[in-house]
Amino acid sequence: MACKTLLTVVTEQGPDGPGMAGLETAIALARREDAHLDVLVLGVDQTQYGYFSAGAGIAMVQETLAQAISGAEDLERKVRQRLATEEIRWAVDHAVAQLGGIAPLVGHRARFVDLVVQARPYGAGRSSADEAVVEAAMFDGQAPVLVMPDGMVNPPAFDRVVVAWNQSPEAMVAIRRALPLLQRAAMVDITVVDPPAHGPERSDPGGMLSQWLSRHDVRAEVSVLARTLPKVSDVLARHIRDRDANLLVMGAYGHSRFREAIMGGATRSMLEKTPVPVLMAR
Numbered sequence: 001m002a003c004k005t006l007l008t009v010v011t012e013q014g015p016d017g018p019g020m021a022g023l024e025t026a027i028a029l030a031r032r033e034d035a036h037l038d039v040l041v042l043g044v045d046q047t048q049y050g051y052f053s054a055g056a057g058i059a060m061v062q063e064t065l066a067q068a069i070s071g072a073e074d075l076e077r078k079v080r081q082r083l084a085t086e087e088i089r090w091a092v093d094h095a096v097a098q099l100g101g102i103a104p105l106v107g108h109r110a111r112f113v114d115l116v117v118q119a120r121p122y123g124a125g126r127s128s129a130d131e132a133v134v135e136a137a138m139f140d141g142q143a144p145v146l147v148m149p150d151g152m153v154n155p156p157a158f159d160r161v162v163v164a165w166n167q168s169p170e171a172m173v174a175i176r177r178a179l180p181l182l183q184r185a186a187m188v189d190i191t192v193v194d195p196p197a198h199g200p201e202r203s204d205p206g207g208m209l210s211q212w213l214s215r216h217d218v219r220a221e222v223s224v225l226a227r228t229l230p231k232v233s234d235v236l237a238r239h240i241r242d243r244d245a246n247l248l249v250m251g252a253y254g255h256s257r258f259r260e261a262i263m264g265g266a267t268r269s270m271l272e273k274t275p276v277p278v279l280m281a282r
Contacts, residue, residue, distance in 0.1 A: 006030050007038045007113040007143075009106055009133045010079060022119040023079065024153045029117060029146075030088045032155070039079055040109055041094040042102070043072030044129045068096045102132040107140020116145045122272050123150060134280075138252055144177040144281040145252075147271055155277060156246035160187045163220070163249045164236055164270075165206050167199060170251025174281040175209070178249045179216060181279070188213070188220040189243055193235050194227035233269035240276055252280040 008026035023039065030037040045068040076094040083090045097105050110116050116137040121130040137143050148155070158181055165171055175182070182188050190213075195205040206222035213220045223243075229235050240248060252267045271278060 003029070003033045003035045003114040005036050005038065005113040006033075006115050006117055007040065007109055007137075008117045009040045009042050009109075009137075010075060011042050011044060011127070011129045011133065021150075021153060022117055022148065023082070025119070025146075025148050025155055026117040027083070027086055027088065028154050029115075030090070031086070035114075036089040036091070037083075038109065038113060039083070039090065039092045040106070041072050041076040041079055041092065042106070042129070042133070043068040043075075043094065043096040044102075044127075045096055045098045065096070072096055099128060099132060102129060103136040103140045106133050106136035110137040110141025110143040113141075113143055116141070116143050117148070118145060119148050120150055120271055121147070122268065138280060138282045142282075144174070144279055147278045147280065149275060149277065152277070158247045158277075159185050160243065160245045161185045161247045161249060162189045162191050162236070162240050162243060162245040163209075164251070165190050165192050165209055166251075167195075167201060168251055170282050172251070174249050174251045174279065175213075177281045178279050179218075181247075182213065182218045182220075182249075183216060185218075185247075187243070187245075188218055189239075189245065190220050190222045191236060191239055192222065192224045193232045195224060231269055232266055233273050236270060237273045237275065240274065246276050248274055248276055248278045250278060250280055252282045 006026050006029060008022045010020060010023055026037055029035070045065050072094040076092060079092050083092065095105055118134055121134045134145055134147065137145050161182060163175060190206040190209055192205040195201065201208065205224050210220045210222055223239065225235055225239060227235055229238070236248070250270065267280070
């Protein structure tokens with residue numbers, strides 16, 4: 001992938017947390033792509049305003065803020081020690097924000113990079129801050145995000161790619177962002193699950209996308225799958241294994257984030273189930 005600048009955000013969850021796993025992946029990818037790596041160490045101020053007893057408010061605010069700053073500074077030192085052993089170009093900075101302030105902070109940093117690399121934001125040891133970082137990079141930074149599954153540190157070759165196609169603008173944005181990578185892949189599978197019977201591509205699902213990609217020297221094939229499992233994400237996960245793919249490209253959050261949070265949604269479900277890295281954009 002033609003990446004010159006990578007970003008990973010490490011949240012203050014300790015040196016063995018998912019943020020550090022994302023850092024290791026970002027280092028490996030920066031080494032492979034000869035890219036510059038920016039690392040933002042993020043301390044999250046957990047102050048809960050409105051829950052203090054009379055007279056305790058200011059002291060509690062100062063204490064939680066001091067803990068966030070101290071934690072971020074300590075984690076930054078660990079990150080710098082880790083990067084000092086690498087022969088890559090890198091820069092590290094730290095910042096402190098409340099949960100509601102993560103979006104503008106991360107969004108501003110993500111705006112000036114080619115790819116954001118993060119560990120899976122859901123599961124054991126994750127927090128709402130991890131999810132907020134991924135959303136901020138996509139929504140506020142308009143950057144593509146590579147989300148790594150648990151237990152995978154070294155990124156695969158990305159030479160066998162499944163592209164989830166549902167005719168949505170979000171899916172097309174993700175595909176455009178992934179185009180340099182698709183041009184290098186040996187296999188690109190445009191996967192359409194249960195296409196609408198009356199949509200604009202009803203006679204040839206994925207055909208126009210395949211034709212457009214071929215003009216960019218991408219050799220793609222189309223797989224039209226029936227929804228034989230309860231969720232689209234289940235069908236995609238099975239197809240990824242069947243095709244021995246090592247990357248999924250997909251659009252993110254077709255519905256509002258509020259509806260996704262209440263109802264789940266394909267984006268979260270896919271991130272929880274996929275056995276391979278996911279390149280998302282919106």
